[in-house]
Amino acid sequence: MTLNHELPVADVLASRLQGQQVQTSAFFEVVRRELGFPDEIAHWPIPEDLVLRLV
Incomplete structure (x- = not known):
């Protein structure tokens, strides 16, 4: 689940x-x-530690 005040950004x-x-x-x-x-x-880097925690 992701949250953001703008739905498209969370999606x-x-x-x-x-x-x-x-x-x-x-x-x-x-x-x-x-x-x-x-x-x-669509191009912002996603921190590796976040990816590792969520995969």
């Missing part, structure tokens, strides 16, 4: 933690167009 983070490529996802293209989220969140 992008959750998807990235699952290994999905959100920058090439048709689903996230629709989310970006309809709800909007900053493109850079």
